Structure formats: structure tokens, C-alpha cells
Amino acid sequence: MPVPVDDLTSDEPFPVKPESAEYEALSFxxxxxxxxxxxxxxxxxTGLSETTISNTMAQLVENGLVERAENNYYIDPRQVxxxxxxxxxxxxxxxxFEVAPNDDSYAEEDWKKEVPSIDPDEQTETSDERDSEAVExxxxxxxxxVENSYPE
Known part of the structure; x- marks a missing residue:
């Protein structure tokens, strides 16, 4: 019997975050x-404590990323x-993210003041509008x- 693809796919995010103990142990x-x-x-x-590794390995086994046989942890060759x-x-x-430029608008404090609200009741003046008012x-x-200098 055919199975819908939606039933076969998982929307769960990968349970390992960068620079975490799980990441270090799994990478190793x-x-x-x-x-x-x-x-x-x-x-x-890995330079992690044995207590940290004990907890980390239990989490990785629970998430199905690492296998355990006796007192040894390993990666299933089919998952490598x-x-x-x-x-x-x-x-x-x-x-x-490490090489992202620091000069973007969102990297500056109070960047929200420069962006107009989409709520019509909360419309705020943008820098372009302030600039155009100054130009006007x-x-x-x-x-x-000119009119005062050259009267008719």
C-alpha cells in the first residue's frame, strides 16, 4: 500500500547545535x-568532561544519531x-554568520526607528521622508x- 510522502518526512530540526557537546562528540x-x-x-x-560525555552520549543515542554496543559508542556505517x-x-x-557584514541596517542599534510600521495607525516617519522634508x-x-532678491 502506498504511503503519503508527508508521513515519511520529518519536520523535526536536527538535534545538534553548533559548538555544543553533542556537536563535538558527534563530529569526533x-x-x-x-x-x-x-x-x-x-x-x-574531545576535551569534554566524562560527566558531560556521559550525558551527551545518552542524548545522541536517544536521538538515533549514535549506536551503543557494550560500553562503546559508534556511528552506524549507513548514517556516516x-x-x-x-x-x-x-x-x-x-x-x-561569522563573515556576515557588520554594516547592515539590522546590526545597528535602533534600526527599527528607520523602518516604517505596516500598521496604518502606527505610521512613523522614515529617514527618506525626513530627508525629503528637509529638501523641501x-x-x-x-x-x-530669489523672490525677495528679484522683485517684479
């Missing part, structure tokens, strides 16, 4: 996917390529000056 295991490691070995090679791609995606996103005022002053 993916890189060394040919071997299984004890929590002590993972802790020694997918996990490698997921970790690369996380790295790419982190790198993208200068133009009117010049016209008045």
Missing part, C-alpha cells in the same frame, strides 16, 4: 567512524554520509530668497 565519532569508543576515550579526545553532510551544513551556517524646506527658502 563521524570523523573516526571506523571505530567504537568508550566515554572515557571520547572525553579524552548523512551525518557528515549535516555537520558540514552546520559548519557552513556558522561560517556564514531648503527649496522653499531658496525660492523665497
Amino acid at each position: 565519532l563521524v570523523i573516526h567512524h571506523e571505530y567504537g569508543f568508550t566515554p572515557q576515550e571520547i572525553a579524552a579526545r 554520509d548523512e551525518l557528515t553532510q549535516r555537520l558540514r551544513s552546520i559548519n557552513s551556517a556558522v561560517e556564514l 524646506a531648503r527649496a522653499e527658502a531658496l525660492i523665497e530668497e
Whole structure:
């Protein structure tokens, strides 16, 4: 019996965040996917504490990202390529935000004051409108000056 694609896909986000203990442990295991490691070995090679690794590995096993046999944790060989791609995606996103320019409007304090509200009851003056009012005022002053200098 055919199964709808919506039933086969998951909308759950990847449960590993950049720069987290889960990320460090999973990255280590993916890189060394040919071997299984004890929590002590993972802790020694990642620089994380054994307590952190114990909790982290339990979370990774619960999320189905890591397998456990006896006291060794490893990556299922069928998941290596997918996990490698997921970790690369996380790295790419982190790198993208690290090189993002700091001169964009949203990086400045009070940027919201420069954006008009879409609520008609809360319409605010934008910088373009303030600038055009200043230009109009200068133009009117010049016209008045010219009219006063050259009366008819």
C-alpha cells in the first residue's frame, strides 16, 4: 500500500547545535567512524568532561544519531554520509554568520526607528521622508530668497 510522502518526512530540526557537546562528540565519532569508543576515550579526545560525555552520549543515542554496543559508542556505517553532510551544513551556517557584514541596517542599534510600521495607525516617519522634508524646506527658502532678491 502506498504511503503519503508527508508521513515519511520529518519536520523535526536536527538535534545538534553548533559548538555544543553533542556537536563535538558527534563530529569526533563521524570523523573516526571506523571505530567504537568508550566515554572515557571520547572525553579524552574531545576535551569534554566524562560527566558531560556521559550525558551527551545518552542524548545522541536517544536521538538515533549514535549506536551503543557494550560500553562503546559508534556511528552506524549507513548514517556516516548523512551525518557528515549535516555537520558540514552546520559548519557552513556558522561560517556564514561569522563573515556576515557588520554594516547592515539590522546590526545597528535602533534600526527599527528607520523602518516604517505596516500598521496604518502606527505610521512613523522614515529617514527618506525626513530627508525629503528637509529638501523641501531648503527649496522653499531658496525660492523665497530669489523672490525677495528679484522683485517684479
